[in-house]
Amino acid sequence: xxxxxxxxxxxxxxxxxxxxxxxxxxxxxxxxxxxxxxxxxxxxxxxxxxxxxxxxxxxxxxxxxxxxxxxxxxxxxxxxxxxxxxxxxxxxxxxxxxxxxxxxxxxxxxxxxxxxxxxxxxxxxxxxxxxxxxxxxxxxxxxxxxxxxxxxxxxxxxxxxxxxxxxxxxxxxxxxxxxxxxxxxxxxxxxxxxxxxxxxxxxxxxxxxxxxxxxxxxxxxxxxxxxxxxxxxxxxxxxxxxxxxxxxxxxxxxxxxxxxxxxxxxxxxxxxxxxxxxxxxxxxxxxxxxxxxxxxxxxxxxxxxxxxxxxxxxxxxxxxxxxxxxxxxxxxxxxxxxxxxxxxxxxxxxxxxxxxxxxxxxxxxxxxxxxxxxxxxxxxxxxxxxxxxxxxxxxxxxxxxxxxxxxxxxxxxxxxxxxxxxxxxxxxxxxxxxxxxxxxxxxxxxxxxxxxxxxxxxxxxxxxxxxxxxxxxxxxxxxxxxxxxxxxxxxxxx
Amino acid sequence: xxxxxxxxxxxxxxxxxxxxxxxxxxxxxxxxxxxxxxxxxxxxxxxxxxxxxxxxxxxxxxxxxxxxxxxxxxxxxxxxxxxxxxxxxxxxxxxxxxxxxxxxxxxxxxxxxxxxxxxxxxxxxxxxxxxxxxxxxxxxxxxxxxxxxxxxxxxxxxxxxxxxxxxxxxxxxxxxxxxxxxxxxxxxxxxxxxxxxxxxxxxxxxxxxxxxxxxxxxxxxxxxxxxxxxxxxxxxxxxxxxxxxxxxxxxxxxxxxxxxxxxxxxxxxxxxxxxxxxxxxxxxxxxxxxxxxxxxxxxxxxxxxxxxxxxxxxxxxxxxxxxxxxxxxxxxxxxxxxxxxxxxxxxxxxxxxxxxxxxxxxxxxxxxxxxxxxxxxxxxxxxxxx
Numbered sequence: 001x002x003x004x005x006x007x008x009x010x011x012x013x014x015x016x017x018x019x020x021x022x023x024x025x026x027x028x029x030x031x032x033x034x035x036x037x038x039x040x041x042x043x044x045x046x047x048x049x050x051x052x053x054x055x056x057x058x059x060x061x062x063x064x065x066x067x068x069x070x071x072x073x074x075x076x077x078x079x080x081x082x083x084x085x086x087x088x089x090x091x092x093x094x095x096x097x098x099x100x101x102x103x104x105x106x107x108x109x110x111x112x113x114x115x116x117x118x119x120x121x122x123x124x125x126x127x128x129x130x131x132x133x134x135x136x137x138x139x140x141x142x143x144x145x146x147x148x149x150x151x152x153x154x155x156x157x158x159x160x161x162x163x164x165x166x167x168x169x170x171x172x173x174x175x176x177x178x179x180x181x182x183x184x185x186x187x188x189x190x191x192x193x194x195x196x197x198x199x200x201x202x203x204x205x206x207x208x209x210x211x212x213x214x215x216x217x218x219x220x221x222x223x224x225x226x227x228x229x230x231x232x233x234x235x236x237x238x239x240x241x242x243x244x245x246x247x248x249x250x251x252x253x254x255x256x257x258x259x260x261x262x263x264x265x266x267x268x269x270x271x272x273x274x275x276x277x278x279x280x281x282x283x284x285x286x287x288x289x290x291x292x293x294x295x296x297x298x299x300x301x302x303x304x305x306x307x308x309x310x311x312x313x314x315x316x317x318x319x320x321x322x323x324x325x326x327x328x329x330x331x332x333x334x335x336x337x338x339x340x341x342x343x344x345x346x347x348x349x350x351x352x353x354x355x356x357x358x359x360x361x362x363x364x365x366x367x368x369x370x371x372x373x374x375x376x377x378x379x380x381x382x383x384x385x386x387x388x389x390x391x392x393x394x395x396x397x398x399x400x401x402x403x404x405x406x407x408x409x410x411x412x413x414x415x416x417x418x419x420x421x422x423x424x425x426x427x428x429x430x431x432x433x434x435x436x437x438x439x440x441x442x443x444x445x446x447x448x449x450x451x452x453x454x455x456x457x458x459x460x461x462x463x464x465x466x467x468x469x470x471x472x473x474x475x476x477x478x479x480x481x482x483x484x485x486x487x488x489x490x491x492x493x494x
Numbered sequence: 495x496x497x498x499x500x501x502x503x504x505x506x507x508x509x510x511x512x513x514x515x516x517x518x519x520x521x522x523x524x525x526x527x528x529x530x531x532x533x534x535x536x537x538x539x540x541x542x543x544x545x546x547x548x549x550x551x552x553x554x555x556x557x558x559x560x561x562x563x564x565x566x567x568x569x570x571x572x573x574x575x576x577x578x579x580x581x582x583x584x585x586x587x588x589x590x591x592x593x594x595x596x597x598x599x600x601x602x603x604x605x606x607x608x609x610x611x612x613x614x615x616x617x618x619x620x621x622x623x624x625x626x627x628x629x630x631x632x633x634x635x636x637x638x639x640x641x642x643x644x645x646x647x648x649x650x651x652x653x654x655x656x657x658x659x660x661x662x663x664x665x666x667x668x669x670x671x672x673x674x675x676x677x678x679x680x681x682x683x684x685x686x687x688x689x690x691x692x693x694x695x696x697x698x699x700x701x702x703x704x705x706x707x708x709x710x711x712x713x714x715x716x717x718x719x720x721x722x723x724x725x726x727x728x729x730x731x732x733x734x735x736x737x738x739x740x741x742x743x744x745x746x747x748x749x750x751x752x753x754x755x756x757x758x759x760x761x762x763x764x765x766x767x768x769x770x771x772x773x774x775x776x777x778x779x780x781x782x783x784x785x786x787x788x789x790x791x792x793x794x795x796x797x798x799x800x801x802x803x804x805x806x807x808x809x810x811x812x813x814x815x816x817x818x819x820x821x822x823x824x825x826x827x828x829x830x831x832x833x834x835x836x837x838x839x840x841x842x843x844x845x846x847x848x849x850x851x852x853x854x855x856x857x858x859x860x861x862x863x864x865x866x867x868x869x870x871x872x873x874x875x876x877x878x879x880x
Contacts, residue, residue: 113789115700137700158645171649172620185853192787194612194810195656197830197848198876199858200619203652207645226702251554253577253673293702293745296738352641354555384643424643432646439646443635447865448648454860466647 001405001430003049004464006094010075014052017075021055021097024065028056028103039080039098043145044088044431046345046401051078051092056100060178060186060216066099067214068184076463077182079210081122081153084145086348087429089157089209089465096463099214101152107131108217114192115222116175121152121215125159128220137222140167143425144333152215158207160425162258162332165383166291169425171206173221179205179213182456191219204451209427210462212455226291229257230301231325234308235282235315239263240359242284245311246382247355249288252307254300258289259383260332263362266339266377266390273338276331279315286313286382287332335379335390342375343392345401349408351415352424355385364414365389372407374400386424387415413438428466436468495538499545502626502634502665508540509662509870510632518873521659523563523598526588527605531658531875532846533838542600545665548572556671557623557640562600562664569599573671581672582618583609583706583769590771590835600664606656609769610707610731613699613807615672619655626666627654630866640668653861659872660880661865675733679743680707680764681755685724688712688792692809694728696788697749699808703742707731707765708808710791715773715804719764730755731765768806768813771834777802777815780836784812784820786829794827821845847876 010017018031030036036050052075057063070077076096083090092098105122112135117128125146128139142161143149149159155177160169167173176190189205190196205212236242242261249256262270262285267278278285286308290300305316319325340346353361362378369376380387389411393404412422412432416439422432436445445467453473455461497519499505512519520536522528524543545563552558553576560569566584573579585607588595597607608617615621624638637650654661683694688710695708711719712726720727732742746755758764767773774781779801786794791809801816813834814820821844824831830848833841850858855877862869862880869879 111787111789112700113696114787116787158649160643164643168616168620169643169645171652172616181853181857187853187857188851189854191828193785193827193829194807195606195617195785195830197785197832198656198850198854199661199861199880200606200652200656201854201857201861203619203655204648204650206652207649209645211648224700224702247554250556253676255673292704293738293741295741296734299735299738352639352643354552354557354641356552356554381643385641386643419640421639421641421644421646423646424641425645427645428647436647439639441635443633444637445647447629447633447635447637448650450864451648451650451653451861454857454864 001047001434003047004093010052010095017073017097018053020069021053021066024069025055025057025062028058030054030056039083039092039100041092042083042085042088042090044086044091044429046395047088047091047430049092049094051098052095054098054100056103058103060180063099063180063214063216064184064186066097067180067182070097070460071183071458074458074460076460078462079152079156079214081150082124082148084149085153085157085429086350086426087423087431089427089429090153091430093464101150101214104216111192112137116192116219117222118217118219119151120217122150125149125151125154132222133225136225138225139220140173140223141170144336151218151220155206155215155218156208156210157427158425160386162260162381165259165381166255166257167223171203174202174206174218175221176219177202177205177215178217180216181213182458182461186216187213207427209429209466211452211466212461228294228297229289229291230297231287231289231319231328232301232304233278233315233317233328234286234288234313235279236284236313237282238312239284239362241312242286243358245286245308245313246358248307248311249304250355250383252303254303256288256304256383257291258287259381260287261285261378261380261382262332262335263378265375266335266379269338269342269377270331270334273341274330274334276327278331282315287328332379339377339390339392343394345393345395347391347393347404347408349387349389349391349411350423350426351412351420352384352386353415353418353420357418357420358382358385361387361414361418365411368407368410372403374404374407384424385420409435430465433466434468436466497538497540499540499542502545502628505540505545505663505665506628506632506634509628509630512538512870513630513632513868518870521663521872523601524565524595526593526595526597527591527601529591529835530587530605532841534872534875536873540663542663543598549666553578557668558671559640559666559668560599561666563598565596566599566602567596574674577674578671579674580621580669581611581615582621583611584618585609585769587771590775599667603655603664603667604657604659610709610765610806613708613810614704614706617655619652621670622651622655622667623670624668625651625654625664627662627664629662630868630870634665638668642670658875660862660876662871676735677739678731678733679739680758681730681743681746682758683728683750683753683755686728686753687725688795691726691728692788692792692805694750694753695808698730699788701749703732703745705730706733709765709768710805710809712803714802719767719773729758729764768804771813773804774802774813774815779816780840781834782814782817782820782831783834784814784824784829784831785810786812786824786827790827790829794823798823819844821849825849850877
């Protein structure tokens with residue numbers, strides 16, 4: 001993956017841009033190189049690039065002022081939450097302003113009556129649940145980075161997590177946003193009511209990867225905590241059996257709160273790392289969580305156990321205490337660091353496939369691993385077919401990054417080939433940008449590009465992300481003049 | 495002129511021809527919702543009913559793909575055979591608009607016509623995973639995918655739900671499905687005033703009972719539907735397998751402050767009557783829906799003082815008759831409104847869709863232009879120019 005060449009004219013104006021930003025956000029500009037080094041990338045760790053300057057606004061008006069400045073001066077601008085993106089969504093540009101939203105971290109309102117919470121974009125995902133759990137509520141999307149990742153970033157990437165099989169992604173739990181647009185205007189969409197009326201811009205704001213605007217406030221749906229949660233593990237001697245089990249659970253009409261898969265390599269790595277007590281002799285392990293009211297959950301636990309055994313599970317165990325349950329999940333959540341000990345670098349892929357394609361895709365990936373000579377393991381959200389193959393490599397070894405990326409690209413192309421998609425919850429960012437044509441034809445991408453133009457005709461918001469090439473917005477800017485009349489002359493135009 | 499394309503290529507040809515001839519289209523499926531929106535004055539009608547049929551149904555994936563002109567009833571029948579359904583419970587407004595047709599899936603999605611279970615499973619927009627469509631340049635393109643978890647590019651499927659066809663005709667849609675509940679119970683609490691009746695519904699909404707319908711019917715509407723029930727009636731729909739369902743019903747009294755919830759005899763279709771507008775369509779006046787934060791429902795109804803009303807979605811959706819312009823009041827409560835039924839002149843005079851501030855209005859125009867630069871599709875159906 002190549003980073004875009006920096007615009008030397010902008011680099012030459014650096015001092016002037018820094019000075020201007022200091023006037024807009026007096027106490028929130030990072031411009032010395034040691035400070036900027038802290039902002040030189042996100043969780044797509046193979047790519048590092050310090051920004052031209054970093055600005056850390058504390059108010060909506062400051063965000064607007066920075067965006068107005070960026071448009072006026074034609075300087076690219078990259079939004080950043082906590083920098084936990086796995087797809088390089090927050091990767092800075094040498095010729096761009098990085099706008100960090102971390103200081104806007106207040107919870108503005110909790111409204112239990114309407115089951116809504118209003119937060120600033122820099123509030124962390126976990127802090128939302130922490131703020132409401134004493135009243136028995138929680139916020140459902142739970143990406144594994146939830147202790148650090150911010151709501152603004154969650155909206156931008158449409159973050160998911162372990163429990164989105166039953167409770168949906170960020171977009172399904174987002175009631176409203178306020179976004180600052182390029183140029184500084186602010187757009188309010190939705191709120192505590194159902195739906196946002198008019199064209200569903202709230203729907204496209206979620207998952208727009210910072211290409212349409214910068215989230216300055218979000219209203220989120222909060223859920224009552226289910227009274228009972230029970231967690232099982234089922235161990236299989238053959239991976240396809242686990243796939244059958246997943247398909248049969250779904251087909252039986254049960255929607256588990258979570259259904260996670262780990263393969264043998266992952267089990268071994270995790271056992272060495274934190275010993276959650278998984279059976280080491282298994283080729284595949286499923287963790288299934290069921291929640292709800294006691295009798296319903298009890299009935300479902302029995303049915304899932306029966307389905308798992310019928311599919312060939314040699315061990316089916318249930319966590320008998322909250323402590324045991326936490327231990328089972330600790331293993332799953334440690335898959336990343338556990339694999340990280342086996343090699344200095346790691347790529348975490350994120351394709352989604354139809355559940356029925358699981359066995360075939362797993363077999364193909366194992367063959368690819370041999371062909372590329374790179375180790376990998378499989379963890380994934382089995383319930384919704386969202387794969388997270390972890391490829392391990394050493395960036396210092398000649399050619400390994402290229403090989404790892406090629407291996408990853410082959411996995412994602414395979415996902416598309418079997419009817420899936422390039423990204424389930426991490427976003428496209430820079431990581432998968434050049435693979436977009438594997439999934440979308442030229443006309444598909446051009447249409448998305450025209451939507452981008454409607455929000456950002458100058459292409460200054462997070463440029464170089466998501467789309468391999470964005471054609472200039474000239475065509476769109478041209479107004480259609482029908483029979484000599486300017487259409488709707490009395491309408492406001494930005 | 496009525497154009498009836500037999501496939502998406504024919505439709506794309508028609509769009510290109512319309513662009514060069516500067517002729518606009520009204521897009522219809524089976525024509526059951528032509529009364530919704532501002533009055534469309536288009537040169538031609540394009541009828542998508544021939545783009546019909548289920549393309550691919552994979553029960554194990556909980557996903558179905560169908561052509562946009564497929565009747566919802568056909569899809570629901572196929573799903574029922576596998577004990578699955580559309581979670582948003584498509585609302586059938588055909589009788590409400592005085593038509594005898596049956597709605598198509600493309601039309602239901604374009605109107606985001608969601609029923610009572612929206613409360614539990616989300617709206618139509620939360621169930622459309624991907625689509626194919628024709629844009630205003632006459633190009634066939636696709637967006638989204640066939641899997642439930644997808645952040646590959648902009649989520650155009652959400653933008654198209656509720657866009658009333660103004661961004662172009664859908665030709666094929668892929669939807670997520672949910673397992674159909676084994677059993678269902680509808681319970682009623684009689685003799686409750688709006689404040690307390692809606693407050694009880696919100697308490698159940700915030701409980702782990704996962705209700706799939708919570709409606710409040712005030713005195714006047716309740717008399718129509720049930721005879722004399724005093725002040726009003728709160729309706730609760732709960733689903734599940736038989737034993738867990740019985741358990742959920744058993745838990746209900748703990749949420750009711752000593753009031754009694756009794757099973758309703760002719761149960762499930764009561765929510766269909768609410769969501770389809772059947773409970774209000776006999777009114778002669780204009781009919782609105784207001785979407786407000788549920789806790790504001792009673793106050794909003796009091797302020798509007800409608801001649802006739804009822805509430806769905808735990809108060810989040812109010813059906814109102816005998817009121818004037820609802821938009822401003824709904825907005826003052828942090829919500830928005832939709833003029834569901836009125837004569838042509840009224841629909842051109844008042845804001846059928848929510849009032850937009852200048853920033854949003856300008857974006858709406860630009861998004862329209864991004865999909866339909868020559869403004870061929872459903873001209874003015876949502877807003878002037880859109």
